[in-house]
Amino acid sequence: MRREFGTLAGLLALCLALWIATPHFLTTTNLLNVVEQSTLIGIIAVGMTFVILTAGIDLSVGSIVALSGVAMGTAFRAGLPVIGAALTGLAVGLACGVANGALITLGRLPPFIATLGMMSVARGGALMLSDGRPISGYPAGFRELATGDLLGVPTPVVVMLAIYGIAHFVLTRTTLGRYTYAIGGNEEAAELSGIRVRAYKTAVYGIAGLLSAVTALLLVARLDSAQPIAGIMYELDAIAAVVIGGTSLLGGSGSVIGTLIGALIMGVLRNGLNLLDVSSYLQQVAIGGVIIVAVLMDMALRRRSRLPTE
Secondary structure (H helix, E strand, O other), X not given: OHHHHHHHHHHHHHHHHHHHHOOOOOXXXXXXHHHHHOHHHHHHHHHHHHHHHOOOOOOOHHHHHHHHHXXXXXXXXXXXXXXXXXHHHHHXXXXXXXXXXXXXXXXXXXXXXXXXXXXXXXXXXXXXXXXXXXXXXXXXXXXXXXXXXXXXXXXXXXHHHHHHHHHHHHHHHOHHHHHHXXXXXXXXXXXXXXXXXXXXXXXXXXXXXXXXXXXXXXXXXXXXXXXXXXXXXXXXXXXXXXXXXXXXXXXXXXXXXXXXXXXXXXXXXXXXXXXXXXXXXXXXXXXXXXXXXXHHHHHHHHHHHHOOOO
16 A cells, blocks of 8 residues: 555656646646546556566557457447447457467466467457458447546546446455465465466456457547557556556556556656647657656565565
């Protein structure tokens, strides 16, 4: 919990600095815009948190966003009702995630290699299904998923908060959550304790794939178009949100609350730099620097925790 408070303090300090730098930052409209713009990466980052907690990594989430969206568009164009098409997209995302888990647990591939391969497969599949062209023309009711609101709160924000609430409950109150931390802390010890490591790791990657598909639905609704080139670099932004939020890349330590704060830090930083008219190239440098500092802090804290106490 101490790490979450530290990350939250960093978010508040960043907001204060941007408020001093530009009066346009701390307005209700802009703050709502920041949160809404953070929803896509925020949802993907939930799945990435589960993965990284097991000491894994998933480089395919951005490509799964593209493939799931195109699969939905293809199903809708083939005559399925929008609900059936959306379920098709969700099923494709889940299948890609489970395939990642199977390659890692049964195929014994390192997570980096397995998900790197899936990244290419999913992107190529999206381009093949769509013939490299966007698929558009969805009902107004479906587009409400991105443009509507609930009691003044944008629907994507409501969806994101619901997902974070469910994920927090899963990690803190269920067997899957306890085993996710156990696997990341010491996979060999977890297996010797009788935990079905293969099954739970596959489930974790399935969650990441499914949440990538949820992100795809929101993105298609926002753009009114399924883009085969959607989701490029989403995996790096999601990893950044997770790491900035305090989840260790070594596994076994972290929370989705920290990830939410990390995603908001990413959103606030980008929004503030845009308001200050900072070039997009320099923005990448700044975000990269924040990621490096976050990882260095995590490593330093881990080394301190291992030091013997008197």
